[in-house]
């Protein structure tokens with residue numbers, strides 16, 4: 542089945558999800574060529590749910606100074622983090638961006654050959670559409686979700702800011718979003734795919750998917766950071782905790798800090814075949830900005846819709 546969005550983009554359905562033709566090609570290419578490794582880490586999100594933040598956090602957790610630190614090191618080395626010089630999207634590539642067949646590659650052709658350490662990738666692909674190579678590996682997946690009304694507000698602002706499409710009214714765009722008619726949509730099945738997996742323990746009793754919420758991380762990033770580090774097999778030592786390492790990572794990756802870095806204030810990053818203004822990845826970083834876009838009655842009917850969509854799944858979307 543196919544659907545044409547208000548912006549004239551044709552979407553086709555694959556395994557219950559909508560994709561534009563570029564993304565569909567990327568997906569097929571990944572299925573054919575991508576070789577997952579057990580040490581791989583995948584950061585999965587629905588677009589505009591905090592991908593950039595998650596990339597910064599996980600990259601920093603994995604690449605933090607070794608523990609225990611050698612005598613006379615304070616752990617301040619983190620201030621030399623590559624995040625200070627690179628946009629998080631340059632440090633952690635989108636799977637969808639990898640080209641395997643040569644050409645003007647943005648990321649390396651040789652992605653399958655990188656052998657050392659943990660590779661970190663991100664993707665907006667639904668769990669149901671991931672390549673077998675990933676599903677059959679023992680790699681780890683962290684999924685971050687966010688209040689869909691804020692996802693909508695964030696998407697609306699992002700598309701406007703980068704001029705990706707001529708948007709109609711908030712009402713019409715929200716209707717489209719509520720119907721699930723957008724690339725990677727519907728978002729409720731996107732969330733449920735990862736949610737269901739997060740409940741299952743993988744073969745050897747190991748959890749495959751860590752399921753996190755943007756709003757929880759905003760409220761207090763420390764518990765989420767600890768969960769991530771443990772899940773990835775790089776837990777914080779008592780010494781690290783005592784030395785304030787978790788807080789240092791949270792501060793380094795905070796919205797305020799990243800937004801104000803020179804590297805994120807100017808320039809563009811090519812991501813998902815678009816050129817995106819780096820600054821547009823750091824807009825407000827708040828919870829509840831949807832109130833500036835949606836009326837209370839739009840929100841109320843949307844909440845009812847969410848109750849229907851998530852009924853019986855054990856997942857409850859908190860809207861406030």
Ligand code: A3P
Pocket residue numbers: 586587588589590591592593594691694695696698794795796797799822823824825826827830
């Ligand atoms: P807003 O548009 O609501 O401000 P993605 O990275 O998936 O594209 O999501 C972008 C959203 O995450 C934007 O939301 C952006 O401001 C927010 N964001 C980016 N960096 C962040 C950070 N360090 N902490 C919290 N939110 C962040």
